[in-house]
Every structure is written in C-alpha cells, then in structure tokens.
Amino acid sequence: MQLVIASGKGGVGKSTVTASLLYLLKDEYRFVAVDADADAPNLDLLLGVEHWEEERELVGAKVARINTESCIRCGICQERCPYDCIKVIDGDYVVSELTCEGCNVCGLVCPVPGTITLEEVRSGVVRKTTTRYGFPLISAQLDVGRPNSGKLVTEEKEWAKKLMGELGLKHMVVDSAAGIGCQVIASIGGADLTILVAEPTPASLSDVQRAYKVVQHFRQPAYLIINKADFNPGFMALREWAEAEGIPILGEIPYDRAIPRSMSMLKPFVEAFPDSKAADAMREIAERVREEILR
Amino acid sequence: MQIAVSGGKGGTGKSTIAINLAIALREHYDLVLADLDVEAPNDHLLLGVELANEEPVELFMPRFDYQKCTRCRKCAEVCEEHAIITMRDGTPFLMPNLCSGCAACEIVCPVPGAILPGKKLMGHTYLTETPYGFPLVTGRLLEGEERAMPIVSRAKKRAQGLEKELLMVDTAAGTSNTVSKALEDSRLIIAVTEPTPLGIHDGELILKLAKLMEVPAMVVVNRSDLGDVAKVREIAEKYGAEVIAEIPYSENIIRSYVEGKPIVLTDYPEAGLFREIASRVVEFLGGGE
Ligand code: SF4
Ligand code: SF4
Ligand code: SF4
Ligand code: SF4
Numbered sequence: 001m002q003l004v005i006a007s008g009k010g011g012v013g014k015s016t017v018t019a020s021l022l023y024l025l026k027d028e029y030r031f032v033a034v035d036a037d038a039d040a041p042n043l044d045l046l047l048g049v050e051h052w053e054e055e056r057e058l059v060g061a062k063v064a065r066i067n068t069e070s071c072i073r074c075g076i077c078q079e080r081c082p083y084d085c086i087k088v089i090d091g092d093y094v095v096s097e098l099t100c101e102g103c104n105v106c107g108l109v110c111p112v113p114g115t116i117t118l119e120e121v122r123s124g125v126v127r128k129t130t131t132r133y134g135f136p137l138i139s140a141q142l143d144v145g146r147p148n149s150g151k152l153v154t155e156e157k158e159w160a161k162k163l164m165g166e167l168g169l170k171h172m173v174v175d176s177a178a179g180i181g182c183q184v185i186a187s188i189g190g191a192d193l194t195i196l197v198a199e200p201t202p203a204s205l206s207d208v209q210r211a212y213k214v215v216q217h218f219r220q221p222a223y224l225i226i227n228k229a230d231f232n233p234g235f236m237a238l239r240e241w242a243e244a245e246g247i248p249i250l251g252e253i254p255y256d257r258a259i260p261r262s263m264s265m266l267k268p269f270v271e272a273f274p275d276s277k278a279a280d281a282m283r284e285i286a287e288r289v290r291e292e293i294l295r
Numbered sequence: 296m297q298i299a300v301s302g303g304k305g306g307t308g309k310s311t312i313a314i315n316l317a318i319a320l321r322e323h324y325d326l327v328l329a330d331l332d333v334e335a336p337n338d339h340l341l342l343g344v345e346l347a348n349e350e351p352v353e354l355f356m357p358r359f360d361y362q363k364c365t366r367c368r369k370c371a372e373v374c375e376e377h378a379i380i381t382m383r384d385g386t387p388f389l390m391p392n393l394c395s396g397c398a399a400c401e402i403v404c405p406v407p408g409a410i411l412p413g414k415k416l417m418g419h420t421y422l423t424e425t426p427y428g429f430p431l432v433t434g435r436l437l438e439g440e441e442r443a444m445p446i447v448s449r450a451k452k453r454a455q456g457l458e459k460e461l462l463m464v465d466t467a468a469g470t471s472n473t474v475s476k477a478l479e480d481s482r483l484i485i486a487v488t489e490p491t492p493l494g495i496h497d498g499e500l501i502l503k504l505a506k507l508m509e510v511p512a513m514v515v516v517n518r519s520d521l522g523d524v525a526k527v528r529e530i531a532e533k534y535g536a537e538v539i540a541e542i543p544y545s546e547n548i549i550r551s552y553v554e555g556k557p558i559v560l561t562d563y564p565e566a567g568l569f570r571e572i573a574s575r576v577v578e579f580l581g582g583g584e
Contacts, residue, residue: 039470039471045496098472098479104397105397108373108402108403142471178469180335182441203335206337210334263491
C-alpha cells in the first residue's frame with residue numbers, strides 16, 4: 001500500500017508527525033519511507049540520518065544558453081520567452097539560469113541558428129539510506145534554483161518501488177512536499193490514500209482544503225490528523241470542514257513543547273519524550289492507522 | 296524598488312513577518328505587498344481581507360485540427376515536457392496536465408492552422424485593498440495544476456504594474472526556480488529562519504540562493520529561544536549576511552495571529568521588534584521620508 005502524508009503547506013508539523021508515525025509502526029510493518037519534499041527535505045534530519053548509502057545524480061533539468069558572439073541582439077527571444085527569463089545585461093541577451101524552465105521556445109524563435117542551445121544541467125540528487133530504525137529512507141535534494149520538478153519525486157518513488165521488490169516490503173509511506181504543485185501531484189498520484197495534517201488556523205485550513213482538492217482529483221480516500229489541536233480553542237472550522245467532507249479524523253495532537261524540543265534532538269518526539277501528551281495522542285493515532293488503514 | 300521576504304522552509308513564520316513588516320514599512324514608503332507563495336497564499340488571511348479583483352491566468356494549450364495536421368510529429372518531438380504523444384500513424388494527442396503552455400509546438404508546426412491556440416486556466420491573481428494603507432497582490436495556483444511559474448510571474452507583473460515606491464514580495468518556501476522568480480530584481484532579501492537544526496539547514500539554502508543571485512540578505516531569527524542562535528550567526532556570516540533581529544517564541548504573536556490583528560499594531564513589546572526590523576530595512580534602502 002502506498003500512503004501519502006500531506007498538508008498543503010509546510011510548518012504544521014507534517015514531517016514530525018510522519019517521523020513519529022514511522023517510529024511507532026516500524027516493528028510491525030515492513031515499509032520504505034520517501035521524503036518527497038525535494039525542495040526542503042527534512043525527514044532524514046528528524047530520523048537522525050548521518051550518511052547516505054547511495055546517491056544518484058539527476059540530470060534532466062534543462063536551461064537555455066545564449067552565445068553572445070553570434071547573437072544579433074534582435075530581442076525576439078526575450079519577447080517570446082513565456083516566463084520572462086531573458087534579460088539584457090550590459091547590452092547582451094542573457095538567460096537567467098535560476099528561473100529558466102528549459103522549454104526551448106527562445107531556441108526555436110531565434111533567427112540565428114545555433115545561438116541558443118539547451119543544455120542539460122543537474123537538477124538534484126536522489127539518495128537512499130537505511131535508518132537506525134531499520135527501515136530504508138529515500139530522499140532527494142533539489143539544487144538551488146532548479147524547477148521544482150515532479151520528476152525528482154517520480155524518480156524517488158520508482159527507486160522505492162524497486163526496493164520494495166528487493167526487500168519484500170509491503171508499504172510505501174510518502175512525506176509529501178508543501179504546497180499543491182508538481183511535487184505534490186507526483187506524490188499523491190498513484191497512491192492509495194492520503195493522510196492530511198493540519199492545525200486549527202484559518203491559514204492551515206485554507207492550505208489543507210487545497211491539498212484535499214488534489215486528493216479528490218485522484219479519487220483517493222483521505223484522513224485528517226489535527227496538530228496543535230488545542231492551540232486555537234475557538235476555531236471549529238477545521239473539524240466542521242472534515243465532518244462535512246466525510247474525512248475521518250485519525251486523532252488530535254495537543255500543542256506540546258516536547259515536539260520542538262525533540263526536533264532539536266533530531267529524534268521523533270514519541271522516541272524522545274514518550275511520556276509527553278503529544279506522544280500519547282500519537283500512539284492512539286498509530287493504533288487507528290493499524291486498525292483502519294494498514295489492517 | 297523591490298525587497299523580498301523568504302524563508303527556507305514553511306511554517307517559520309515568514310508570512311507573519313512579511314505582513315507585519317509591510318505594515319511597519321508603510322510609514323516610510325508607498326508600497327504594495329505581493330504574496331507569491333502561489334501554492335498556499337496566506338497573507339490575505341493574516342491581514343483579514345477577502346481576495347478581490349480576480350483575474351484569470353490562462354496559458355496557451357495546443358488544440359489540434361486533425362483535418363489539417365499531416366502527422367509529421369514535429370510538435371511531439373519539440374515538446375520538452377513530453378506532453379504530446381503520437382499514435383503509430385503520427386496523430387498527436389495532448390496530455391494537458393503535462394503541458395506548460397510554452398507554445399513551442401505551435402512554433403514548429405509546419406502546417407498553418409493545424410495547431411490552434413486553446414487556453415487553459417492555471418490560476419488567478421488578485422488585487423485586494425487592505426485596511427492598512429497598502430494593497431495586496433496575491434497569486435493563487437488552481438488545485439490540480441502543477442505549474443506555479445506562470446502564476447508567480449503574472450502576479451509579480453501585476454504588482455509591478457502598480458508602480459509603487461516599494462514592492463515587497465513574500466515568496467514560497469524552498470529554493471526552486473519559482474522562488475528565484477519571486478526574488479529576482481530584489482535589492483534586499485530578508486531570510487526568515489528558526490535556530491533549530493532543520494531551520495538552519497533550510498536557512499542556509501536560501502542564503503546560498505541569495506548569494507547566487509547576488510542580492511544582499513539579512514536574517515531574521517524567528518522563535519529564537521527554541522534553539523541555538525549562535526549557529527545561525529555562523530551560517531549568516533559565512534554568506535555575508537547579518538542577523539538583524541531575534542524574535543522569541545511568543546504567545547502574544549500567536550494570540551494576535553489568531554485574532555487577526557497584526558502584532559505590530561498592538562501594544563505588546565513584540566511590536567517594537569518589527570519596527571526595528573523596518574528601520575533596519577529603511578536604513579539599508581536609504582529612502583523613505
Ligand atoms: S528555455 Fe524557455 S524559459 Fe528558458 S529562456 Fe528559453 S524561452 Fe525562456
Ligand atoms: S533571438 Fe537569438 S539573435 Fe535574437 S537576441 Fe535572442 S539570442 Fe540573440
Ligand atoms: S505548449 Fe509547450 S508544453 Fe504544451 S504541448 Fe506545446 S510544446 Fe508541449
Ligand atoms: S507539428 Fe503540426 S502537422 Fe506535425 S504532427 Fe504536430 S500538429 Fe500535426
């Protein structure tokens with residue numbers, strides 16, 4: 001089974017919840033964890049990973065380059081670039097490598113053949129390790145300024161599938177990226193279900209509603225975990241929304257200083273502070289995941 | 296001129312800092328705030344306003360006229376996104392989800408009229424007046440669409456079009472090229488980070504991006520009592536940035552957030568911190584009255 005944990009935006013504790021859930025399920029289930037937030041991966045940090053067993057460079061990303069020698073400075077490329085990535089610097093037409101999407105429109109419209117070339121650049125790395133908890137983790141890191149590509153996530157999931165075959169693992173748990181863009185779509189697409197994590201604030205509600213639309217797009221079931229549940233007592237809209245949509249609430253985690261403290265210790269909070277209120281709540285959630293999802 | 300508020304990872308309080316700073320800065324500049332976190336825009340929620348003046352962002356999407364198409368496959372070959380698949384006889388089909396709207400296929404198609412300019416809705420931009428004396432421009436990607444870039448670029452243009460003295464952009468988290476697009480043309484980047492190992496890790500990436508883009512950066516440490524600020528200083532120094540403020544974890548900030556009342560407008564002591572950040576920014580930009 002492939003399950004995804006998503007939130008619509010970072011900062012609501014999705015990865016800390018994921019790390020603790022993995023910790024609680026590790027003895028009973030055989031799974032591979034995938035950190036699909038290639039833009040800002042952190043599951044490895046939360047699981048205390050210190051080195052990678054294997055790293056693969058991902059090339060694939062493309063950027064345009066302009067040969068200033070043959071360029072006749074007609075400006076057509078700049079006019080036609082759909083994303084405004086071509087600037088004039090000291091009289092030369094220059095592609096901004098950090099924003100170029102690599103579509104090659106400039107190359108197609110340039111009247112001087114060979115002046116604009118599309119070059120492959122590294123988009124990031126995909127890497128694998130075995131965590132100290134015994135299960136493998138696949139993670140990726142996008143290089144600074146590269147397109148926030150869903151391809152990286154697809155690559156990660158393919159590697160994870162291969163590992164499942166090799167190691168006889170039953171499940172894949174994907175910690176999705178923030179937002180609702182291509183990485184999230186690549187995370188949720190092809191999964192069996194999504195667990196949404198949200199906190200009771202208007203901003204988090206708005207974000208999770210958007211993530212839920214992506215889940216609906218793929219016609220998957222969704223569950224909800226409410227984090228920092230007691231943080232905003234008057235705010236009922238999150239629970240009401242879940243109820244109206246028929247999204248089962250797997251549990252509510254109270255705000256607990258143990259969570260930020262465990263993050264500095266680079267450990268799942270259920271491991272670092274097993275006696276905390278948050279850990280109690282998390283164990284109940286894991287129980288429901290066992291009963292209702294992983295049966 | 297433009298400045299940007301950015302942060303390595305989500306949830307560091309970037310938007311809270313952006314809106315409070317905007318409110319503090321409006322005393323110095325005629326400004327517009329642009330929320331370019333188009334996958335999860337929240338500044339309007341923090342400012343307590345409803346998005347207004349919606350404008351669609353539509354992208355080109357090829358439509359094939361199969362009467363005219365000669366099945367030469369050129370369109371499929373040129374598509375960097377592999378959004379066009381061809382049947383065995385060369386008949387092209389579009390997979391709309393993969394299409395980036397770049398129009399390369401239309402440019403190469405040798406048969407006039409075989410590719411018609413269809414349109415697809417990618418999201419919206421908004422221009423909302425706020426009760427704080429500056430407008431807010433918001434970009435919002437449609438759920439189910441993958442490409443944030445066109446929305447970021449269009450929302451930014453809309454904000455630039457207002458020709459205010461200061462354009463303040465609030466970017467998405469991370470360091471992908473949509474963040475670079477938002478940061479582009481900034482005179483200053485305010486990098487918001489937390490002093491935790493995760494925050495420091497991600498904060499370093501944004502400083503790296505600032506350096507690559509040759510934009511000076513200043514660091515604001517949020518929830519500064521939840522970790523090791525000395526480490527943040529070390530990283531900041533490595534990239535030639537200065538830590539200009541430390542904002543401790545504060546119930547008051549949370550309360551003001553929950554009440555929808557920006558902290559900078561309250562009497563809480565934290566308000567002073569934001570005014571100080573604002574004066575550092577004004578000092579750096581050397582402007583305003
Ligand atoms: S490849 Fe596309 S995005 Fe890059 S500069 Fe050329 S036209 Fe612009
Ligand atoms: S279209 Fe070609 S020749 Fe014209 S400015 Fe661009 S690179 Fe130079
Ligand atoms: S518009 Fe660009 S991405 Fe879309 S099908 Fe044509 S070439 Fe491919
Ligand atoms: S390039 Fe034009 S003519 Fe050739 S297959 Fe595509 S649509 Fe048909």
